[in-house]
Amino acid sequence: MKKFPTNFLWGAAMSAPQTEGHSLLNGKSASTWDHWFETNPEKFNANQGPADTSNIYELYKEDCQRMEDIGLNSIRTSIAWTRLLPDGKTLNPEAVAFYRDYFQEIRNHGVEPIINLFHFDMPMWLMEKGGWETRESVDAFAFYAKTAFEQFGDLVSKWTTFNEPLVHVECGYLFGYHYPAIVDFKKAVQVGYHTLMAHTCAVKAFREVLPQGEIGIILNISPAYARSESDADQQAKLASDLLNTRSFLDPAVHGHLPEELIALIKENELTPETQAEDTQLMAENTVDFIGLNYYQPRRVQAPTNPAKPAKMPSDLYGAYDWPEKRINPYRGWEIYPEAMYDVAIMMKNDYKNIPWFVSENGMGVADEERFLDENGMIQDDYRIEFMKEHLDYLHQGIQEGSNCFGYQTWTFVDCWSWLNGYRNRYGFYRVDLDNQFQRSVKKSGLWFKQVVQDNGYTN
Template identity: 35%
Template sequence: MNFNDTKDIDTTFPPDFLWGVATSAFQIEGAAKEDGKGPSIWDDFCRVPGAIVDASHGDVACDHYHRWEADLDMIQSLGVDAYRFSISWPRVRPTGDGAWNEAGLAFYERLVDGLIARGIKPCITLYHWDLPSGLQAQGGWANRETVHRFVEYALEIGRRFGDRVESITTHNEPWIVATLGHDIGTFAPGIKNRAMAAQVSHHLLLCHGMALKALREQGCKAQLGIVLNLSPTYPATDSAEDRRSATLSDAHLLRWYLDPIFHGRYPQEALDDLGADAPKIEPGDMALIGQKLDYLGINYYSRSVVSAAGPWKAGSQGHELTDMGWEVYPQGLTDLLMRLHRDYPGVPLYITENGAAFKDQVVDGEVRDADRTRYIAEHIEAVGEAIKQGAPVGGYMVWSLMDNFEWASGYEKRFGIVRVDYDSQVRQLKQSALWYRDFLKRQRALRSRAAQAA
């Protein structure tokens, strides 16, 4: 593909398609103890020896809390329509269940107003993994009471921002919170208990549905939805054993979160596999979970390949790997979108995260990341192909706006289209950012011509 000529990509997208970039609070804000912010489970997890590869933390991160104005100018320079960011729950309600912190809320007031002033649509995520430590001390997401604290939090944010922002997402990737945080234990809060993880997943879905119901009753004007990390699952071979393994894996990853929302039930294969570890479900829970979505956000990075014989080696079929060891497989995004359109119809789909970590090269003052540029362009093409086939995709957001704290990987992995020098906090647009900016210029030209022709 010639990245200087994006005509073939441009022509596949409708004029009202939403283009954006995305970040999350803990990964970029810093200011961990300023202006009344309370600690989160990730502040605590970062202090666990060996939990973070480079023994780093989010105390400063990208210092976005202090540099937000310049960062918004940078976002505006890219020509995007929208900016997806998360609110730090412990910054606005330090203990999770006590008084609201007006200084923390004022930061997000400035952020939302600054985006609107620059013609950028604010897209809020309520929970991107940073549960207040005070709630974790009471049992965290395993405690059903946390469901009610989340609804209170959602209502307060809805009251303050719901008439000005484009969208409010309840949860970002609940599978990560439940499975990596409470089963495998490699993410905060670092628990290894399969039964607890299953109960946590149910509570996350329950408070999502309860929050949507409450926000609508409150009169919230923003579009309301959830963001899931989804991958199409393929059997490693056509053997019956591999097909069965792939079906079970799909039930745990994709259908576990989508079936309750759209079909009012958990997949039976997953329940059977969990056995006594299956979550406790109270009467009325499934009806609450099944609230209508205004949109479904999809975070896609790679496909999943499953073998009954054991872990499948990514890249064994010749596909490129990212710095995370994830296979580059754009076709998987087209396949995923078409499957969602087929099995869960009637809701607009948005790509809320897509991007890749690679080792950047700084040459003659330029940040050269042709691999990331190629990854983004090929996945945009994959989205375009799904739209051609009828999938109702309404937008695409690059992950991430800038290099940041990459959870258990610390600062060793760089996902940004903007490079951050963590010592000086200087930002620099990478080749991928310049490509995306130029691509969006062409999009605006197409929109203008379409409007004139209408």
């Protein structure tokens, strides 16, 4: 049996905008998702918008029991900024009551809540002022963070600021996948910088409000693997790692941006507007732990005919189609569990062996009803195999001294996934969209329960 460290956190991750429902009810104001669905519903899969999520707002008590039923000892979810502070300033008492009862219920079932503050759900009132393009967003987020710490700090000891901040940078300002669907490398860099400073100022507020707690950040880490050892391919790998991994991980852990990143940004005329105190703020407000989301590697090669200065990241590194890859056909993502070991050793060797956990890892599959057995249970052996393969490499990294304290999958119950709606399912529990969001456990949930009980598994 492969055993994991004592007190290892086994759990699942989810988010407020993808699970709560009640997206414009109970005092909540509009996020960019509410606005985009209202103005461009054709972009969303099967007309499934943010009101059609898994209805945890009403079902959280039963769901907390379901967490216990499959043995989870931890859960990560988020607070909706638009629910807690609908106008950015005024506390919504119904939201306070909901979250307090929700978090207490989680704890009552023997599950540790890890609470995140931002999961791609920018308030529309702030977006109308420029969103993350404006420095005002830094102060607005810090105020929201401080409010959340004050309201729920007695119930939650582990906090994170952002989930995958690179996603709202890339999807919103480079590739057109998320609102406002801008394609502008310089704006993307500015948005990324303001997000980094919002994180930094939220950590500062945390130290003032909850000095005994722990705070981190959730980053999507896709290690870059170069096509070859050639200088050009290795330069592409360096550029990818600087932009996609080290841009947030270095400041969060080491307290400063990499000098090579600053030089790369300057060389390509992308330098963002900053303030004099930012460097000191970064240095003084590092994190206690890191959450790393891993799904797929990043394969890179030297770009062909790049623009100079770079107009897009593809001018700094090109995508490489590795001929030996395995693919999850439903997402088009490469399955490469070996990277879990590489990430573990990277954290040990390059990031002070800071405490870290796998904050997301999972496999999305479409049309899972194909795998329903005669008892109505989805036989998702593919998901179990995916988790075991990744846990094998994580276990190896831990055995070699990497300071990993937990593994959480995406996700607990099938959830709404932005423009994709419910096309791909990830949960330990199936959600029946035709029957008032009723849940039923999948085979993977029962397998995971045994893993938690044994604090390990056999191959």
